[in-house]
Amino acid sequence: MKSAVILFPGINRENDAIAALEQATGTKPTVVWHGETELPKTDIIMVPGGFSYGDYLRCGAMAAKSPIMRAVAERAKAGVTILGVCNGFQILTEAGLLPGALMRNASLKFICKNTRLKIENTNTRFTNQYKTGEVVDYPVAHHDGNFFADRETLDRLEGEGRVVLRYCDANGVVDPATNLNGSQRNIAGIINEAGNVLGMMPHPENAIDPLHGGTDGRNLFKSLVEAAS
Amino acid sequence: MKARVHVTLKNGVLDPQGKAVHHALQGLGFAGVNDVRQGKFIELELDGSDVEKARAEVKEMCEKLLANTVIEDYSIELA
Numbered sequence: 001m002k003s004a005v006i007l008f009p010g011i012n013r014e015n016d017a018i019a020a021l022e023q024a025t026g027t028k029p030t031v032v033w034h035g036e037t038e039l040p041k042t043d044i045i046m047v048p049g050g051f052s053y054g055d056y057l058r059c060g061a062m063a064a065k066s067p068i069m070r071a072v073a074e075r076a077k078a079g080v081t082i083l084g085v086c087n088g089f090q091i092l093t094e095a096g097l098l099p100g101a102l103m104r105n106a107s108l109k110f111i112c113k114n115t116r117l118k119i120e121n122t123n124t125r126f127t128n129q130y131k132t133g134e135v136v137d138y139p140v141a142h143h144d145g146n147f148f149a150d151r152e153t154l155d156r157l158e159g160e161g162r163v164v165l166r167y168c169d170a171n172g173v174v175d176p177a178t179n180l181n182g183s184q185r186n187i188a189g190i191i192n193e194a195g196n197v198l199g200m201m202p203h204p205e206n207a208i209d210p211l212h213g214g215t216d217g218r219n220l221f222k223s224l225v226e227a228a229s
Numbered sequence: 230m231k232a233r234v235h236v237t238l239k240n241g242v243l244d245p246q247g248k249a250v251h252h253a254l255q256g257l258g259f260a261g262v263n264d265v266r267q268g269k270f271i272e273l274e275l276d277g278s279d280v281e282k283a284r285a286e287v288k289e290m291c292e293k294l295l296a297n298t299v300i301e302d303y304s305i306e307l308a
Binding site: 057058061062065093094099100101103104105106107108146148149150182 | 295
């Protein structure tokens with residue numbers, strides 16, 4: 001199984017993305033520089049986290065317009081699995097591959113810690129190895145993870161089962177008190193209409209080894225492999 | 230020709246930064262401020278003198294990059 005990791009200037013989590021994909025697929029992903037216009041043929045494309053272009057203008061705004069993103073959009077249309085984490089999520093929304101926008105955290109603080117998440121939909125190629133309602137523990141590290149979309153879009157996302165992850169507590173309680181960053185309806189991750197593009201703020205790639213303090217993220221990558229085989 | 234672009238958050242979109250600025254102003258004793266909304270001001274130096282052509286071009290720049298129309302509105306002034 002082949003995968004690719006897209007690299008923009010200012011990205012700093014690419015090695016975590018590479019490690020997670022290699023662990024799950026058994027093959028090292030190809031790293032593709034933002035200035036390229038073509039992608040190798042792969043089953044999975046990951047847009048990793050970091051601070052592309054220094055978060056200038058808006059997080060992910062510049063990266064979303066870079067040459068390689070035209071190729072990523074074509075692959076998205078063709079049904080290739082695309083995973084955007086953190087800055088990768090911001091880039092996918094700015095590129096129009098996912099609805100909504102990521103705004104400054106309601107607390108205005110950069111939040112760097114572990115958080116609990118509820119897996120809301122296991123019928124996706126990203127979450128088929130989890131149990132419905134399962135509570136997992138992933139790290140987060142972001143300043144702009146406050147998911148916003150208008151009510152109509154939010155209702156559509158909910159109605160179509162496209163809210164995949166929500167912030168919660170250890171008991172799976174989703175309410176304003178367990179809302180990490182002010183996101184509308186505690187949303188931490190969503191998929192596109194076709195179900196092949198997932199964007200999420202938390203970092204599953206940083207929960208794949210006991211040395212990370214937990215391995216809850218492994219099943220996300222295992223799900224991708226399961227779905228593609 | 231100069232283009233001045235104001236990018237502001239849409240009505241109904243919460244602005245935590247504006248809120249923090251509001252609190253800070255209150256802390257400084259400016260009691261008469263009812264609300265603060267924070268935005269961006271972008272100044273562009275453009276070729277040519279055709280105002281309508283420039284307006285169309287800057288509008289395209291706003292739609293494609295300068296503003297995120299999911300959360301932001303923009304206005305363009307040319308001088």
